[in-house]
Amino acid sequence: MPIYSAPVKDIRFLLHEHFTLQHYNAMPAFAEATPDLVDAILDEAAKVAENVYQPLNLSGDEQGCRLEDGKVITPDGFKEAYSQYREGGWQGLTGDAKYGGQGLPQTLGLVLNEILVAANWGFAMYPGLIKGATESIYAWGTDAQKEKYLPKMYSAEWAGTMNLTEPHCGTDLGLLRTKAEPQDDGSYSITGTKIFISAGDHDLTENIIHLVLARIPGGPSGVKGISLFIVPRNVINDDGSIGANNNVSCGSLEEKMGIHSNATCVMNYDGATGYLLGAEHKGMKAMFTMMNEARLGVAIQGLAIAEVAQQNAVAYANDRLQGRALTGPKNPDGPADPIMVHPDVRRMLMTNRAFIEGARAMSIWAGILVDTTRQHPDEGERERAEQLLALITPVLKSYLTDQGVEAASRALQCFGGHGYIREWGMEQFLRDEL
Ligand SMILES: Cc1cc2nc3c(=O)[nH]c(=O)nc-3n(C[C@H](O)[C@H](O)[C@H](O)COP(=O)(O)OP(=O)(O)OC[C@H]3O[C@@H](n4cnc5c(N)ncnc54)[C@H](O)[C@@H]3O)c2cc1C
Numbered sequence: 001m002p003i004y005s006a007p008v009k010d011i012r013f014l015l016h017e018h019f020t021l022q023h024y025n026a027m028p029a030f031a032e033a034t035p036d037l038v039d040a041i042l043d044e045a046a047k048v049a050e051n052v053y054q055p056l057n058l059s060g061d062e063q064g065c066r067l068e069d070g071k072v073i074t075p076d077g078f079k080e081a082y083s084q085y086r087e088g089g090w091q092g093l094t095g096d097a098k099y100g101g102q103g104l105p106q107t108l109g110l111v112l113n114e115i116l117v118a119a120n121w122g123f124a125m126y127p128g129l130i131k132g133a134t135e136s137i138y139a140w141g142t143d144a145q146k147e148k149y150l151p152k153m154y155s156a157e158w159a160g161t162m163n164l165t166e167p168h169c170g171t172d173l174g175l176l177r178t179k180a181e182p183q184d185d186g187s188y189s190i191t192g193t194k195i196f197i198s199a200g201d202h203d204l205t206e207n208i209i210h211l212v213l214a215r216i217p218g219g220p221s222g223v224k225g226i227s228l229f230i231v232p233r234n235v236i237n238d239d240g241s242i243g244a245n246n247n248v249s250c251g252s253l254e255e256k257m258g259i260h261s262n263a264t265c266v267m268n269y270d271g272a273t274g275y276l277l278g279a280e281h282k283g284m285k286a287m288f289t290m291m292n293e294a295r296l297g298v299a300i301q302g303l304a305i306a307e308v309a310q311q312n313a314v315a316y317a318n319d320r321l322q323g324r325a326l327t328g329p330k331n332p333d334g335p336a337d338p339i340m341v342h343p344d345v346r347r348m349l350m351t352n353r354a355f356i357e358g359a360r361a362m363s364i365w366a367g368i369l370v371d372t373t374r375q376h377p378d379e380g381e382r383e384r385a386e387q388l389l390a391l392i393t394p395v396l397k398s399y400l401t402d403q404g405v406e407a408a409s410r411a412l413q414c415f416g417g418h419g420y421i422r423e424w425g426m427e428q429f430l431r432d433e434l
Contacts, residue, residue: 002425003315004054004308006046006115010357012039014364021107024368027375029094029105038108041093045112048088049119052081057120060261061428065202067253072201072263078123082204085156091127092154095134099150106374107367110300114363117304121432122261126159128297129199133160133211135293137230140278140286145230149209159205162294163194163212163231163267164287173213173284174222180214180229180274190214190231190274193251193266200265201233201250207242208233210267211287212274219281228283229274247272258431292393296366299396302404302433303359309411309429310352316424317345317414339414348410355407359400366392401433408433 015021016035024030056077063075074082085091094109095101109131116124134153137145152158169175178192190212194200201208210231219225235243251266278286317340321331325341339345369392372385412419412426419426 001423002054002058002308002312002428004050004119004311006042006049006118007307007360008042008046010360011042011111011114014361015107015111018361019364019368021105021368024105024371026377027105027371029103029371029375032103033105033108041104041108041112042115044088045090045115048084049115052084053116053120053123056081056123056261058423058425058428060120060122061258061432062260062422064260065253065263067250070249071203072250072253072265074202074204074263075122075261078261079204081120081123082126082156085127089155091130091156095150095154096138099138099146100154101150105367106370107364110296110363110367110370113297114300114304114307114360117301118308120261121301121305122259125259125262126199126202126204127156128294129162130156130158130160132162132293132297133209136162136211136228136277136286137209140228141230145275145277148236149230152207153209157205158207158209159199159202160209161197161199161211161267162287162291163197163200163210165194165196167193167195173226176213176215176226178212178214178269180216180227182216183273188214188216188229188274188276190229190269190272192269194269195266196254197265197267198262200263200267202263206234207236210248211277212269213283213287214274216280223284225281226283227280228277228286230277231269231272231274235273257434258428292389295393295397296363296370299359299366299393299400300363302400302402303356303363304404305429305433306352306356306359306404306407306411309408309426310349310356312424312426312429313352313411313414314340314349316418317349320415345414348414352407352410355403359403362392362396363400366396405430405433 060075066073092101093104094106097103130153137149166176180188180190212229212231213226215225216227233248235246237243247270249268251268254264318338320339321336322339325337330337330341369385369389373382376382408430412430415426
């Protein structure tokens, strides 16, 4: 069985010694994040990740999600693990206190995300999508929309998704066809089909708040005519209770190479009631708030899988006895030396270690930039951070995921033929990462 131990010591070193987070307390979130509090949160996150999420990683991959009577069922144990996640108050950690969040730095959220993804990537994507959706609602929503959705999403009672892709339109979103027809009461009737929607449906929450890109008839063609809508799966009654289905359904589940425990859904909107988020025809701008968040999240996935794959490879290399060291036996009483003595095995592990340490430092730096753009009292500092973040976000997404694949592949190679065998978990890391 694969192992995982959250790299709390390395993270602490970066947060407290290298980046010295306490220097950032010109920003309110950092003033709250004292080293003691950060350490306590890290310790608790490590405990839950190692004991609750990680043990479900292999079984979640083997079982996957299934569609029963139009509803998506997550793998065994996911509902219970999600209840623990919700009760632990993890989702609202970085959310605005005005809407029930805890107001801690995004930097801390990023670090915790690494731990969650490394423990169980498929599981981590459910909360990850909520985070992306709340970021868009927070940035573009009216006060009434924020009050309606954010508290329930920060508490993880309601989930979230992002709906861009359609069968004929992926990268080129200007081609999208989903229609949003204005209604007399100010809402819109949303009709169309979206594909590849992560966490599009599941049994973890009582409602799912979909963010859907659609076209208002009569608007400009191409990307300039796209608007963003909030479309709850279930109607939310005036008293806040959950009503009937809002003509939103999951048509089917994609069978895919990895991340089996996360539902990738075909979503049908058949005259669903939607509410404009941000301005008409400015949907791409609003969606980019979520996409930037998602891009950093994807970068962290590259790092997280490299870390967990590396931990398993190191443990195996210290344990597996094959051949003798070039410099003479290092385990003279045993039948052979551990493969850790062989230069090429060391090369693979050291290459991974160098990548992981650099990638983690870069990610934390990006987290500090995110906090600076939002909170720094000096406008010049905010602007500088924004420009750096715009430059570094795609670089991190691309480099950390590309190298994450290479790192997972090298870690698998350390296992020889055993890397190809399911029970070791290494092929899952590589499949998920690819
Ligand atoms: C597991 C998984 C989860 C996903 N989750 C979501 C989700 O939650 N929500 C959502 O909306 N979508 C989701 N997607 C969809 C994902 O965002 C799309 O797959 C992506 O946008 C690419 O679109 P496409 O697959 O249609 O590829 P295409 O756009 O058809 O591209 C095919 C190839 O051509 C290249 N290409 C296209 N245009 C250009 C260009 N102008 N210049 C150079 N190269 C180009 C692409 O890089 C790619 O290699 C998910 C996909 C997967 C696999």
